[in-house]
Every structure is written in C-alpha cells, then in structure tokens.
Amino acid sequence: MDVNDIIRPENMVYAKTPILTDTVMHYCPGCPHGTVHKVIAEVIEEMGIQDKTIGISPVGCAVLAYNYIDIDWEQAAHGRAPALATATKRLNPDKYVFTYQGDGDLASIGTAEVMHACNRGENIVVIFINNAIYGMTGGQMAPTTLLGQKTATTPYGRDAKLNGYPLKITELIAQLEGTCYVTRQSAHNPAAVRKLKKAVRKAFENSMMDKGTSFVEVVSTCNSGWKLSPVQANKWMEENMFPFYQLGDLKDR
C-alpha cells in the first residue's frame, strides 16, 4: 500500500480550519494561545461568520493574533480592547465582535474598560487568557499571580503585604447586570478543549441575541514565564491554579 492510497477524502478524520492561516505562530512551544486561536477559528468556520467577525487583539503575547486568524482585525492599546469593541459593535451591530486579552491587559491596566463594557451589556465576546503572569515582557507579576508564585518582579514569591492579592476578576464580572454568560474554562487536554469550544460558540451566538456581554476566561499556562516544561506547567496549573480559579460556568442566562 502506497501513502497516496491512504491520503483520501474518505479517510480524513481531521483538517485544519482554513480560518487559521498558515503563518508560523510566534508562541512558545507548550503555550495554549495556539489552541485557543484554533478553537475560535473553528467556531468562526462552523458558524460561517468569517465575513461578519471583527477581532480585537491586545497588547501582550497575543498582539499578533491578527497574523493567525483570517478575519478583519484591529489592534488595541494596552487594556483598551473593550472600549474599541464597544464602538465597533455599536456602529456595526451586524458584526460579531470579540476581544482577546491577557490578564495584565484585562485585569490590570484595562480594568475600567472591561468592567464598564460588561456593565453596559455590550453585545460583544471577551476572551480572557489568564496565565497569572506577564508573558510578553518577560514574566513579571500579573494581577492574577497566585500568592507565593515567583515571577520576575516577585522573585521571592507574591506576598500579599507587598503585592496585594490575586484578583478574581471573572467573579466580579459575573456580578454585573450587563453580562449574560460568564464562564471559566481551560485548554490543557482534549476534553477541556471540547468544553472550551462549546463555551466560545455559545458566547458568539449570544452576541447576536441582544443578551449582553459574554465573558470566557481560559485558565492557561505560561511555561516559559513559569520556567517549567509544558508538561510540568500543565501539572502546576492543575494543582495550583484550578483550586483558586475554579472551572465552570459562573453565570448563564
């Protein structure tokens, strides 16, 4: 049997969605950004909304998300993506508008923008990647860094007296009347990815139903920043992140 006898349409069990470009990703090996990008791209393909979707990339590792998902994109100033999304959606209500933001971008410098966009109930989707660290700038403390966690700016571990407490911003967001769907997911194994995809699809669908803001947190690793191997990082996340940032829906209405 020749290899060409195997490569046939009827034998195909998986294909890369064409919404994901062929550009080689700049993300570190082991980083979940690529997986989350793929999930979003697949949802866009399955919903048939490539020509109706506008993405907003943040400042941080995902700033270059526009190189990987084949839709129209705008790149936001640090933390301001929800403000951009607000106007983009209000002026173009026929478009699916989503922001893609990290923890420094969303939960530190952009706290005001995300809280107010969610509180106004903007019909947008917020994808929030929480890896408890500033990845792009070299592994500094993030608002979501756990107590005791070592980073470039907490070399002896995060100390509540010195650095304050990790911020559960998703719990705050769930309290806001303007949000309709707030969930916390992960992307570290196939089962988690399947759940995440369902959550992202629901969030996108919500944004055309005038229900308010959908907010999807993805608890993630940053093995480079955490200075662990990808496998060790997943284990550390399961043992340390998940007990504090518990997975599941916080709100669904």
Add this chain to the structure above:
Amino acid sequence: MAEKILMKGNEAIAHGAIRCGADGYFGYPITPQSEVMETLMEEKPWETTGMVVLQAESETSSINMVYGGATTGKKVMTSSSSLGISLMAEGLSYLAGAELPCVVVNVMRGGPGLGTIQPGQADYFQAVKGGGHGDYKMIVLAPASAQDMYDFVGLGFDLAFKYRIPAMILSDGVIGQMMEKVELGEMKPRRTAEEIREQCPWALTGKTSDRNRNIITSLALDPNVQERTNIRLQEKYKAIQENEVRYTTYMVEDAEYLFVAYGSMSRICEAAVDQAREAGYKVGLLRPVTLFPYPEKQICDLVPQLKGILTVEMSAGQMVEDVRLAVNGKVPVEFFGRNGGIVPSPDEVYEAFVKLFNK
C-alpha cells in the same frame, strides 16, 4: 433661506456632527464643553440619522471607542477639554500611527494640572507638536466663531478621510460658551455600508472572499517596516502642508505691523487692529485657521512690508515660536499673552502693541 439659530459654540459642534453625517460620538463630561454631549443626547440622532452617541467611563475610553469606530470606516468623533485631551494622548498617537480618520474637539481651558475652567490656549504645543509619543501630526483647525465650530466638524471629517489622519478642532472656552447665530447647512446623509466599502478599502467591513483580511495596527516589530511607516507619514504631512493651509487676514494690504492670533484671540485682535488704525498705526491681522498645517509661507510673504509682528495668545507664548520660525529673524516678533483663564481685552492688546514697539 438657510436656517439661522442662536446657539453656543459647543451646541454648534453637536449640530454640525449630526448634519454632516457623523456615525458616532463618544465622550466624557468636562467643563467647558459638556454641552456637546448634552445637546447630542437631547437631539437623539440615533432615532433620525442613526448616529450612535455614548457616554464613556473616561476620556481614555472615549478616544479608544473613537479608535474602534474609526477602524470600520465610520465617521466618529469625541470632544473634551485640555486635561481630558492629555488622557487621550496615547489614543491620539495610536490613531495617527494606525492612520485612522476621526475628529477630536478640544475646548481649551487654562492649565497646567486641574487648572481653571476659564478659557485658555495653552494646549497649542500639545495639539500641533505632538502631545502623544512618536513622530506624528494631526490636522489642527482653530475655530473663531460658533459658525466655525459647526462648519469645522464636516471639514474636519473631510480632511481626516482625505488623508487618513486624526483632525483636531482646537477651540477654547470662549468659543465653546459664547452664543452666536449659526447657519445650519443641509442635512448630509450618513454613508451607507456600500459607500464605506468603496471609499475606505482599508476599513474593517468583514473579510470577504474577494479580498485579504484588513488589519488595523500601529505595531511593527521590524524596525525597517516601522521606519517605512514613518517615512510615509512624513510624506503625508508634507502633502498636507503644501495643500491644506487655511488662514484669514484683516487689513493687511498696507500694514506695517502684523498681529498673529488664532481662535477667540483673533476676534479680540480684530478689535485691537481697529483701535490701532484709529490711532493712526497701520496694523493688520493674520489669523491661522489651520495650526497644522501652519501658514508659515503666508506670514513670511508679508515680511517685506512689516516693521514688526505681535503674536497674541492666551498662553505664556506657544504659537509665537512658529511665527518666529516662519520669519526666521527677518523682522522682530514680540509676544503678548494672558493665561490661567484670563482673556485679554482689545485695550490690553493695543497697549501691549504700543509698549512693545515703542510707539
């Protein structure tokens, strides 16, 4: 007969926005320009033209909403005053870097810091020389009447879209608050989605199979790419300098002395010119309407007939630097200004002229 209505300069901005076919306004309250958003909210243009009006949580947010709206090829604007504009500096640099058209109104008050709510012109440097980071410029229009406030919204959008550049209307508390008759122009419809797709091929209108995806970004990790962006921006600014200078003059034909003033100070200087003429001095006035591009050639062309120039501003002396650059030492350039919210009277300007030129 066109409709003429008595209104504040700030109200004229709001009517100008609705009637020129603006798609969105995003703002945050601040004195002395809050009437802009108040008027828009009263007029409810979302029920007539479909224009979106939204009160943001901060000036930082409103300028970023402008950015988000501008990426989709919509005519979007904001307004604020001095310290609010300082908060927008990052966003303005992004808008310039990403080459997005928009209109930003600054109804200046006296600074620095929280300053005063009374009028000022001390944001000239901020508007004309940068304000935010990086080598960028905005088109800066200086209205001197409520009518200008109305007209410059439409003009600002036209220029902003022609060059893909932010346009600032640099007004002040006098122009914003005073009431004058304003002739309302014809209602211009908002552009349709098809028109935007046709006129703004760069805009985020949704990636269709007939084109590549559009990306609005000001990021270039490769310095060679970033330098090319800068070279292109500088070429654009040069074209604007060559083609878009606007100014007015008053009694300059036989003038031996020239007042240079913009905005509300040009109105006051006009009265001071009359006073000087009555006393027998041949004084004229040049009022830059565009502060970038600056009418440097037009000022320079008057030099052979001049014995001196007096620049008058509600600042400690900002635009005077551009007047000095324009004449390059060929004629004495003096400065008179009040600041901190004090508006000089025509008498004061006249007396300063007499004193500074030893009359």
